[in-house]
Amino acid sequence: MNLAERETTTIGAHRHPDTHLQGHQLLIARFCWLVLALAVVVLNILSFPAAMASFLPPEIIRELHELHFSLPLYLILGVGMNGLCLLLYLAMAVLLFWQRSDDRMAFFCSLMLLTFGSAASGFLPQVSSAPLAWNLAVFPLFLLGQSTFLTFFYLFPSGRFVPRWTRWFALLNLLYWTASFFLPEVMSGPPSALMFVFGITAVIAQVYRYRSVSPSKERQQTKWVVFGFVAAILLFILSRFLFFVLPPALQRSQVAATLLGGGSVYLALMLIPIFIGIAILRDQLFDIDLIINRTLVYGTLTACVVGFYVLVVGYLGALFRTSGNLLIELLATGLIAVLFQPLRNWLQRSANRLLYGLRDEPYVVLAGLGQRLETTLDSDAVLPTIVTTIKEALKLSYAAIEVKEGAAAMLVASSGSPPARETLRLPLAYQREPVGTLLIAPRGYDDNLTPADVRLLDDLAHQIGIAVHTVRLTSDLQTLTKALQRSREHLVTAREEERRRLRRDLHDGLGPLLSAVMLKVGLVRTLYQRDPAATDALLNQLESEIELVIADIRRLVYNLRPPALDEFGLSGAVREYAARLGGEAQALKIMVKIPSSLPLLPAAVEVAAYRIVQEAVTNVIRHAHAHTCQVRLLVDTTLQIEVQDDGAGFEETQSTGVGLISMRERAEELGGSFTLKKNQPCGTAILAHLPLGESSAETSARG
Numbered sequence: 001m002n003l004a005e006r007e008t009t010t011i012g013a014h015r016h017p018d019t020h021l022q023g024h025q026l027l028i029a030r031f032c033w034l035v036l037a038l039a040v041v042v043l044n045i046l047s048f049p050a051a052m053a054s055f056l057p058p059e060i061i062r063e064l065h066e067l068h069f070s071l072p073l074y075l076i077l078g079v080g081m082n083g084l085c086l087l088l089y090l091a092m093a094v095l096l097f098w099q100r101s102d103d104r105m106a107f108f109c110s111l112m113l114l115t116f117g118s119a120a121s122g123f124l125p126q127v128s129s130a131p132l133a134w135n136l137a138v139f140p141l142f143l144l145g146q147s148t149f150l151t152f153f154y155l156f157p158s159g160r161f162v163p164r165w166t167r168w169f170a171l172l173n174l175l176y177w178t179a180s181f182f183l184p185e186v187m188s189g190p191p192s193a194l195m196f197v198f199g200i201t202a203v204i205a206q207v208y209r210y211r212s213v214s215p216s217k218e219r220q221q222t223k224w225v226v227f228g229f230v231a232a233i234l235l236f237i238l239s240r241f242l243f244f245v246l247p248p249a250l251q252r253s254q255v256a257a258t259l260l261g262g263g264s265v266y267l268a269l270m271l272i273p274i275f276i277g278i279a280i281l282r283d284q285l286f287d288i289d290l291i292i293n294r295t296l297v298y299g300t301l302t303a304c305v306v307g308f309y310v311l312v313v314g315y316l317g318a319l320f321r322t323s324g325n326l327l328i329e330l331l332a333t334g335l336i337a338v339l340f341q342p343l344r345n346w347l348q349r350s351a352n353r354l355l356y357g358l359r360d361e362p363y364v365v366l367a368g369l370g371q372r373l374e375t376t377l378d379s380d381a382v383l384p385t386i387v388t389t390i391k392e393a394l395k396l397s398y399a400a401i402e403v404k405e406g407a408a409a410m411l412v413a414s415s416g417s418p419p420a421r422e423t424l425r426l427p428l429a430y431q432r433e434p435v436g437t438l439l440i441a442p443r444g445y446d447d448n449l450t451p452a453d454v455r456l457l458d459d460l461a462h463q464i465g466i467a468v469h470t471v472r473l474t475s476d477l478q479t480l481t482k483a484l485q486r487s488r489e490h491l492v493t494a495r496e497e498e499r500r501r502l503r504r505d506l507h508d509g510l511g512p513l514l515s516a517v518m519l520k521v522g523l524v525r526t527l528y529q530r531d532p533a534a535t536d537a538l539l540n541q542l543e544s545e546i547e548l549v550i551a552d553i554r555r556l557v558y559n560l561r562p563p564a565l566d567e568f569g570l571s572g573a574v575r576e577y578a579a580r581l582g583g584e585a586q587a588l589k590i591m592v593k594i595p596s597s598l599p600l601l602p603a604a605v606e607v608a609a610y611r612i613v614q615e616a617v618t619n620v621i622r623h624a625h626a627h628t629c630q631v632r633l634l635v636d637t638t639l640q641i642e643v644q645d646d647g648a649g650f651e652e653t654q655s656t657g658v659g660l661i662s663m664r665e666r667a668e669e670l671g672g673s674f675t676l677k678k679n680q681p682c683g684t685a686i687l688a689h690l691p692l693g694e695s696s697a698e699t700s701a702r703g
Contacts, residue, residue, distance in 0.1 A: 039141070041090075043137065074255065115144035228274065383468065409436070409437060595633070615663050
């Protein structure tokens with residue numbers, strides 16, 4: 001099987017409510033954004049001279065002279081990083097506005113980047129002291145920037161507050177920043193506790209949304225944003241760590257703090273708009289899972305190498321009371337070289353398991369599947385266990401199995417939510433006979449299955465085909481077992497009902513008649529000499545009653561087995577019955593086609609065949625309004641009974657009568673089959689197959 005043989009299909013479409021701005025709302029929103037963007041640009045330009053002055057206080061100028069550091073270079077590095085960060089925020093805000101201003105979430109992100117970029121990284125924060133009029137003009141930007149930044153985590157990526165209680169924290173955040181402007185003395189304390197609460201609620205909201213609400217596409221967007229913020233935080237932490245390992249003289253330097261500390265902060269802040277823009281604007285541009293994979297592997301590997309080197313060098317240096325020893329450094333480098341590749345392989349395997357499941361470890365998948373199937377006692381749970389194991393092992397979003405039922409396919413097991421995109425369909429077969437289909441959806445909305453995934457799924461498909469075939473055999477066996485049990489119960493019930501009928505007929509029919517005969521025989525013995533006339537009358541009554549007894553006995557015997565079968569055999573009995581009915585129903589011509597000699601048939605087969613012919617011909621006479629009726633018997637490996645007529649036929653929606661049910665039961669209780677179909681061009685055809693006993697089958701085969 002190759003990739004070209006696989007089919008794809010779309011299973012269910014996931015639709016979201018409309019989140020677009022339209023009409024007057026869109027025009028008003030765009031106008032407000034343009035006014036706000038103009039205000040941001042104007043205020044940053046006006047604040048530039050004051051920002052330049054804040055970068056060059058007297059102590060900085062003095063330190064630059066002491067360090068012989070170029071003043072223009074310091075301004076380029078310090079102010080340049082600040083301006084570059086601001087320009088990046090403004091550029092991404094303009095790009096989002098230009099591309100997606102009609103989308104509520106994209107418009108909100110553009111607004112957040114526009115205001116938060118100015119509030120956190122522009123020239124406005126550098127103006128520490130300004131007139132009240134200036135503060136009143138700048139305050140709305142700060143308020144919007146700080147409040148929309150937290151609200152972004154409550155809304156992204158769908159544009160709705162999830163969970164709903166997050167809207168109250170967004171309002172509380174807005175009130176906090178408003179109070180910080182109007183009540184600076186009251187709010188001058190450290191805001192770490194409240195900021196920590198806001199941060200925790202933002203994390204909870206994103207985790208809840210990702211795990212319980214977001215579809216695959218929104219999860220991919222969340223991954224991009226979370227990756228960007230985590231990278232920014234780690235970059236900031238790394239810069240702080242590197243700053244603290246600097247020599248003490250540089251740690252006390254304000255120039256170093258401005259260039260290294262401030263520069264690292266601006267670098268971290270610049271990651272935020274980049275990843276937000278990718279999350280909103282991208283369309284299968286990058287594979288975020290691959291980026292996360294490489295970041296986890298090489299980031300952790302770098303940290304381990306640096307940490308191990310520092311630990312070994314520091315520990316051995318302290319142990320031998322030496323520092324800067326070349327031998328110790330060479331020893332640490334050698335140990336790192338030896339451990340590097342095994343550590344990298346272990347990290348790569350762990351990252352692959354985290355993101356892709358056990359795709360690269362097929363033996364582990366097969367072994368795990370085998371262990372789970374061994375603990376599965378119920379055959380109905382085998383296929384659900386298989387799809388659940390595949391979904392969990394390969395980190396798939398959806399896995400299902402369809403079983404072939406005739407020309408149709410029936411979904412019998414699934415795990416995960418049906419995706420809104422095409423799925424991979426892998427045919428399942430047992431000994432080259434199709435038994436079903438394995439349906440697979442990739443991990444995310446924009447993900448595609450890799451060749452490694454497909455190879456593993458191909459290997460699994462062979463094993464799953466065997467499992468599906470086994471489950472079907474087990475199901476068929478259970479069905480046959482239940483049918484056999486029902487048949488046994490039916491036989492026992494029929495036997496007991498027949499015994500009850502015979503007892504009732506003997507007790508209520510023959511018993512009273514024979515008792516009356518005995519009484520009248522006694523009267524005859526008493527009267528035959530004194531009153532010959534009365535005796536003769538009694539004898540006439542006895543004769544009539546004895547005839548009734550004989551008729552009842554014949555009826556009972558006939559119900560047990562038609563006498564015609566013993567007298568004429570099956571062939572003669574059918575001919576005799578057809579001739580008798582043909583004489584009674586003059587408008588119907590009954591033709592019988594039976595071989596001249598039939599093999600010795602089991603008694604049960606003879607009775608069932610005769611009764612089926614009787615019931616079929618009776619139905620033709622009563623309901624078909626036919627002119628001709630043909631009865632055929634043929635013995636091959638089975639006894640084939642065919643009754644055809646040229647009558648009115650039947651409707652597909654017509655309810656099944658008692659006669660048809662009786663014929664079907666007689667055929668099936670012997671392990672045969674019964675078929676009712678329309679005859680062409682008109683009429684009805686009844687076809688029954690009755691299995692023969694071994695001796696009859698051998699006789700038929702020899703004949």
